[in-house]
Amino acid sequence: MLKVAVVGCGLIALKKHLPAFLALRKQCSLVGLCDSQTERAQRAARDLGIPGAYRDLPSMLSGERPDLVDVCTPPAAHAHLAAQALRGGAAVLVEKPMALTIADCHQMVEAASRSGRSLGVLHNQLFNPAFLAAQELFRQGELGSFAGMRIRFSTPTHYMTSQKDHWAHRLPGGVLGETGPHAVYLSLAFLENVREVAVCARKVLSDYPWSPFEDFRIDLVADNGISSIWLTYANDDWAAEVDLLGTRGSLKVDLQAQMVLRYKRPSLAARDVGLSVLRQQVEGPGGLGMAGRA
Numbered sequence: 001m002l003k004v005a006v007v008g009c010g011l012i013a014l015k016k017h018l019p020a021f022l023a024l025r026k027q028c029s030l031v032g033l034c035d036s037q038t039e040r041a042q043r044a045a046r047d048l049g050i051p052g053a054y055r056d057l058p059s060m061l062s063g064e065r066p067d068l069v070d071v072c073t074p075p076a077a078h079a080h081l082a083a084q085a086l087r088g089g090a091a092v093l094v095e096k097p098m099a100l101t102i103a104d105c106h107q108m109v110e111a112a113s114r115s116g117r118s119l120g121v122l123h124n125q126l127f128n129p130a131f132l133a134a135q136e137l138f139r140q141g142e143l144g145s146f147a148g149m150r151i152r153f154s155t156p157t158h159y160m161t162s163q164k165d166h167w168a169h170r171l172p173g174g175v176l177g178e179t180g181p182h183a184v185y186l187s188l189a190f191l192e193n194v195r196e197v198a199v200c201a202r203k204v205l206s207d208y209p210w211s212p213f214e215d216f217r218i219d220l221v222a223d224n225g226i227s228s229i230w231l232t233y234a235n236d237d238w239a240a241e242v243d244l245l246g247t248r249g250s251l252k253v254d255l256q257a258q259m260v261l262r263y264k265r266p267s268l269a270a271r272d273v274g275l276s277v278l279r280q281q282v283e284g285p286g287g288l289g290m291a292g293r294a
Contacts, residue, residue, distance in 0.1 A: 002028040005052075005060050005090070007081055008072035009035040009044045012095060017072055018048060032064040057081055061088035071095060074167040075177070079104035082119065083111040091118040096181040100172060123185040125240070130258045134244055134251050135189065137262075143246025146190055148225040151183045154232050154239035157205065157214075161233045164210050174212050175233050176201075186242060187220050187227035196221035204234040 004021055006013055013033075021030050032052030035041040045053035054060040057069070061084070069085035071078055071094040079099045082092045092112070098121045099105045112119035125131060137143055160166045160175050171177035188194070197220055201213035208214075214234040220227040225245075240255040252261040265276040 002068055003031045003064065003066045004028045004068045004070060005032040005034070005064055005066035006030070006070045006072055007034050007057055007060075007085075008074075009033055009037075009040045010072065013070075013072035014044060017070055018044070021070075022048065028068070031066055032060045034060045057084050058088070061085065061090065066090050068093060075100055075171065079107050082108045086111040086115040086117050086119065089115070089117070091120075093120045093122060095122050096185075097171075097177055098181075100177075123181070125182055125186055125255055126189060128253075128255050128258060130253045130255060130260050131186065131189075131242065133260050134242070134253045137251065137260075138190075138244070138246065142249070143244070143251065144248030145246065146225055147245045147247055149187065149190055149227045149245060150243040151186060151227060151229045152232075152239055152241045153179055153183055153230070154235060154237050155179055156236050156238060157208075157234060158236070159233075161205065161208055161211050161214055164208075169210050176213070176216055176231065180216070180218075180229075180231060182240070183218070183227075183229040183231060184220070187229065190244070191220060191222035191225065191227055193223045194220050195223070 006017060006021075018030070021028055030048070030050045032054060033041045033045050033050055034054035034057055036055065038053070038055040041055070042053040044050070052060065052064050054063065060066070061069075067090060069090040069092050071081050071085070071092060073081060073095075075095070075097050078094050082094050085092045094108075099108060108119055138146060155175070160168050160178060168175045168178040173180065198218065200217045202215040203212065204214040205211065211233070214232065216229070216231040218229040218231070220229070238256060242253040242255065244251045244253065249262060249264040252263065253259075254261075262279075263276065266272055
C-alpha cells in the first residue's frame with residue numbers, strides 16, 4: 001500500500017488530487033496533509049478522514065514517512081518543496097507548471113537523481129482517454145502521417161482573471177503560466193524538434209488591470225508540423241479541444257467530454273458534405289468508438 005502525503009490544501013488539492021487518491025483506496029493510503037495555514041490542513045484532514053495534519057513539510061516527512069509526496073502549492077514553492085521531499089526519501093508528484101525558472105527545474109531533477117527517487121510533473125491530459133484514443137489512431141496509420149495540430153483552451157473569466165489575488169497573476173506569464181503548460185505538453189506529444197516559437201498576446205478586459213493579457217495565440221513550429229494554440233481567459237465558457245490533422249483525415253478531441261470526432265470530407269459535393277456531418281456524431285459522453293468514420 002502506497003503511503004501518500006499532500007502539500008498544499010487549496011482548490012486544486014481539495015477538488016482534484018485528494019478525491020482522486022481517495023478513489024484509489026486499494027492502491028494507496030492518504031496519511032497526511034500540510035499547509036502553511038495549519039487550520040486549513042486540519043479542516044481538510046478532519047473532513048476527509050486523513051490522520052495527519054501539519055504546518056510544514058519536514059514535520060510531515062518525519063511524522064508519516066510517506067512513499068509519495070504530492071505538491072499542490074503555487075509554483076514558486078515547487079522547487080524547494082520537491083527537493084525537501086526527495087531528500088526525505090519520498091517520490092514526488094508536482095503540479096504544473098513544474099517551476100518558474102529552468103534553474104529550478106534542473107534543481108528538482110538533480111535532487112531526484114541524487115535521491116534515487118522518482119519525480120513526476122502532473123501532465124494529466126496526456127492520459128485523457130480521448131487523447132490516448134487519438135494517439136492510437138495515428139499509431140495505427142488510420143489518418144496517414146501527422147501534418148499539424150490546433151489547440152483551444154477557454155478558461156472562464158471568473159476562474160482566475162477577475163480574481164485580483166489569484167496566485168496565477170503573480171506568475172511571470174500571468175494566467176498563461178497556469179493553463180498554458182497543458183497546451184505545450186499536448187503539442188509535444190506529436191511535435192518533433194520544436195525550432196521556432198511565436199507568441200501574440202492581447203489585453204481584452206479593461207476591468208481587470210492586474211491581468212496583463214487575456215487572449216494568447218502561440219505557434220510551435222517543429223520539423224514535422226505546427227501546433228497553433230489559442231488560449232482565452234475572457235469569456236464565460238470552458239473548452240479544451242485538440243484538432244489533429246493527418247494526411248488522410250483529421251480528428252477533433254474534446255478533452256472535457258472525452259469525445260473524439262473523426263473528419264473526412266473528400267469533396268464539396270452536397271452528398272459528401274451531408275454524410276461527413278452525419279458521420280461525425282459520437283456515440284455519447286466518454287464514448288471513444290469512432291462513430292464518424294467516413
